[in-house]
Amino acid sequence: MRLSKSIWQTYKEIPADAEIASHQLMIRAGLIHKVGSGLYNYMPFGYRSIRKVEQIIREELDKIDCQEILMTVVTPGELWQESGRWEKMGGEMLKFKDKGERDLCISPTNEETVTDIFRKIVKSYKQLPLTLYQINTKFRDEIRPRFGLMRGREFTMKDAYSFHMDKSSLDKGYQELFDAYCAIFNRIGLEFSAVEADAGAMAEGDAKTHEFQVIANSGEDQIIYCEEENYAANAEKAETIRGGVEFNLQEAAIGIVDTPNKTTIEEVCAFLSLPQQQSLKSLVYYADIEGEDHFILCLLLGDDSLNELKLRNILACQELRPATDSELLKLNLVKGFIGPKGLAADKMRVIYDQAINRDAYYITGANQEDKHFENFCPARDGMIGETADLRMAVEGDYTLSGAHQIQVKRGIEVGHIFQLGDLYTKALGVKVLDQNGKTKAPLMGCYGIGVTRVVAAAIEQGHDENGIIWPKSIAPFHVYFALVGKSEEIKNEAEKIYQELLNAGIEVLFDDRNAGAGFKFKDSDLLGLPLRLVLGERNFKENGQLELIMRSTGEKELVSPEGIATTIQQALDKLEK
RNA sequence: CGGAGCGUAGCGCAGCUUGGUAGCGCACUUGCUUUGGGAGCAAGGGGUCGGAGGUUCAAAUCCUCUCGCUCCGACCA
Numbered sequence: 001m002r003l004s005k006s007i008w009q010t011y012k013e014i015p016a017d018a019e020i021a022s023h024q025l026m027i028r029a030g031l032i033h034k035v036g037s038g039l040y041n042y043m044p045f046g047y048r049s050i051r052k053v054e055q056i057i058r059e060e061l062d063k064i065d066c067q068e069i070l071m072t073v074v075t076p077g078e079l080w081q082e083s084g085r086w087e088k089m090g091g092e093m094l095k096f097k098d099k100g101e102r103d104l105c106i107s108p109t110n111e112e113t114v115t116d117i118f119r120k121i122v123k124s125y126k127q128l129p130l131t132l133y134q135i136n137t138k139f140r141d142e143i144r145p146r147f148g149l150m151r152g153r154e155f156t157m158k159d160a161y162s163f164h165m166d167k168s169s170l171d172k173g174y175q176e177l178f179d180a181y182c183a184i185f186n187r188i189g190l191e192f193s194a195v196e197a198d199a200g201a202m203a204e205g206d207a208k209t210h211e212f213q214v215i216a217n218s219g220e221d222q223i224i225y226c227e228e229e230n231y232a233a234n235a236e237k238a239e240t241i242r243g244g245v246e247f248n249l250q251e252a253a254i255g256i257v258d259t260p261n262k263t264t265i266e267e268v269c270a271f272l273s274l275p276q277q278q279s280l281k282s283l284v285y286y287a288d289i290e291g292e293d294h295f296i297l298c299l300l301l302g303d304d305s306l307n308e309l310k311l312r313n314i315l316a317c318q319e320l321r322p323a324t325d326s327e328l329l330k331l332n333l334v335k336g337f338i339g340p341k342g343l344a345a346d347k348m349r350v351i352y353d354q355a356i357n358r359d360a361y362y363i364t365g366a367n368q369e370d371k372h373f374e375n376f377c378p379a380r381d382g383m384i385g386e387t388a389d390l391r392m393a394v395e396g397d398y399t400l401s402g403a404h405q406i407q408v409k410r411g412i413e414v415g416h417i418f419q420l421g422d423l424y425t426k427a428l429g430v431k432v433l434d435q436n437g438k439t440k441a442p443l444m445g446c447y448g449i450g451v452t453r454v455v456a457a458a459i460e461q462g463h464d465e466n467g468i469i470w471p472k473s474i475a476p477f478h479v480y481f482a483l484v485g486k487s488e489e490i491k492n493e494a495e496k497i498y499q500e501l502l503n504a505g506i507e508v509l510f511d512d513r514n515a516g517a518g519f520k521f522k523d524s525d526l527l528g529l530p531l532r533l534v535l536g537e538r539n540f541k542e543n544g545q546l547e548l549i550m551r552s553t554g555e556k557e558l559v560s561p562e563g564i565a566t567t568i569q570q571a572l573d574k575l576e577k
Numbered sequence: 578c579g580g581a582g583c584g585u586a587g588c589g590c591a592g593c594u595u596g597g598u599a600g601c602g603c604a605c606u607u608g609c610u611u612u613g614g615g616a617g618c619a620a621g622g623g624g625u626c627g628g629a630g631g632u633u634c635a636a637a638u639c640c641u642c643u644c645g646c647u648c649c650g651a652c653c654a
Contacts, residue, residue, distance in 0.1 A: 009587085009588095009604080010615095011587095011588060011589090011603085011604085012588085012589090012603065012604090012615065013588055013589040013590095013602095013603070013604095014589080015588075015589085016583085016588090016589070016590090016647080017583095017646070017647050017648090019647090019648080027588095036645085036646085037645085037646065037647085090652090091578095092652070092653085108653095109654090138654080140652085140653075140654090142652070142653075143578080143650095143651070143652055143653095144648090144649095144650085144651090144652080146647085146648085151652095151653075151654090155654070156654095157654055158654090159654085211654095212654095220653090308651085321651085412654095413653070413654065414654065415654070416653080416654060448653095448654050449654065450653090450654030451654085452654090453654055454654090484612080484613060485612080485613095486612070515612095515615090516611085516612055516613085516614085516615075516616060517612065517613040517614065518612090518613070518614035518615055518616080519614080519615050519616085520613095520614090520615090521613075521614050521615085522614065522615045523615080525614090534613080536613060537612085537613085538613065539613090547613095
């Protein structure tokens with residue numbers, strides 16, 4: 001491609017609404033254009049990268065006999081009503097009606113459609129296992145779109161679905177997809193981690209599921225990991241043991257202390273000059289369990305925070321949120337001074353976090369305005385309650401074996417794989433005959449990759465102050481060929497070289513624009529193709545040579561125009577990714 | 578949805594407090610000069626100041642309503 005004929009606009013200014021590097025760079029480098037909140041047009045060079053990601057995914061999935069299909073973006077509401085997700089999906093799913101007043105939606109995911117295809121065609125165990133996938137546009141009306149392609153509302157996703165007769169086949173299929181995902185992200189050249197995750201609304205709580213997280217400081221997820229034990233999990237899911245707590249084990253009588261206007265753990269502990277871990281944090285939550293209202297008191301060490309997801313899984317509740325001020329009033333609780341002692345036991349379920357030593361002595365709310373208890377000992381003074389893992393894992397924790405400390409990184413979730421079980425096949429009444437001629441609902445797995453998010457994540461991992469540094473695997477082109485000079489002679493030489501590179505099948509972007517050298521170099525760095533080849537008046541007149549620069553290292557060498565295509569090909573082969 | 582903020586040229590912003598000719602930088606067009614790290618000079622094109630209503634002789638500026646966008650929380654590839 002020659003730049004004189006392409007629609008490409010770069011920007012010096014950082015767009016006002018872009019926060020993170022990938023978003024800023026994709027806009028500045030002219031890869032995407034914003035249309036509306038969470039909506040982006042893919043411009044030619046950005047789209048080339050997206051298609052390269054798609055192609056890598058295709059090749060790896062086809063290798064393990066997955067079959068590509070393309071399902072409709074608009075799907076009838078009936079299918080979703082059948083699975084029960086028409087209501088469940090909530091506002092995230094964009095629903096509308098056609099002229100005949102029939103319900104439709106723009107697919108946020110495709111379990112229903114693929115299951116519908118399956119049930120219409122597959123009748124026998126002989127046709128299983130089977131994996132179908134598509135690469136298609138999804139729309140999710142995200143509560144809060146942000147960070148450009150990282151969390152857009154319209155985005156490109158690869159979604160795959162596998163069908164199996166039994167659990168061992170599902171396990172095998174799951175593992176194949178797991179391995180394919182590793183191959184895909186390795187080929188792209190991303191530093192990633194496959195972590196244990198929570199299934200969320202997709203499947204039963206104990207279903208096997210992994211997230212593929214690209215390591216980046218701007219990531220929205222926290223990953224807990226331990227290299228020694230080969231453990232990695234999303235912080236939401238991670239089970240760890242807290243270390244380094246100094247409990248107060250000095251026996252003392254319980255008593256009330258005045259703590260005027262000290263409503264937070266920080267304030268109370270600072271006021272009483274005690275470490276926060278010698279206080280108990282009392283959090284009251286409202287939960288809707290099978291349609292009934294419940295209030296739960298969660299107790300944590302003062303400097304820990306609650307992992308709501310863990311609580312949600314313990315309660316198996318439909319809705320979970322902190323109790324409102326008016327609900328607290330009804331329960332006779334004083335906000336800021338809540339504690340486990342003196343509560344009406346029948347009104348509330350009490351859960352102690354497992355990090356709490358029930359034989360130790362703590363500061364805790366006295367359920368009276370401006371008062372706290374000191375030397376409250378749960379075993380001696382407390383209301384009976386259950387024990388569970390409620391806390392959010394943090395740096396400094398130990399693994400469950402207790403042998404190693406865990407570490408924390410931030411990650412961008414680019415892929416997620418689930419074992420769905422028979423959730424959807426049962427809901428949609430799918431029946432397949434097994435070896436004994438009996439009908440059975442097959443088991444499913446589903447496997448997603450955020451294609452457009454992968455591109456953004458790759459830029460998060462590959463950039464510097466001058467612009468993008470693409471991995472070779474998904475760079476829009478491999479070579480930025482800049483012509484620096486005005487004479488007819490050098491222009492002719494450039495044309496010759498460009499043709500030679502094209503003929504050799506090298507992906508070259510030819511900067512033949514009528515612009516200054518500095519201008520072209522800045523654009524070249526911003527776009528971030530792996531190699532820059534410069535044909536300049538200066539070098540060419542002096543010694544007849546061109547300059548070849550690696551974007552990632554800045555390494556330069558002079559190369560001869562003789563056999564330029566071979567030279568470039570060799571330089572490309574040397575690049576790792 | 579709750580909280581905070583912003584809408585003025587394609588992009589980044591000033592002007593608004595104290596109402597009176599709509600501005601600056603980048604980008605764009607033309608000419609001349611320049612040509613190895615976003616060139617210089619000169620001349621130009623481009624705006625119903627997000628929208629509607631109101632106050633006023635007069636509104637980008639003041640008031641009311643509305644729409645859009647961004648940021649902080651719950652969702653997710």
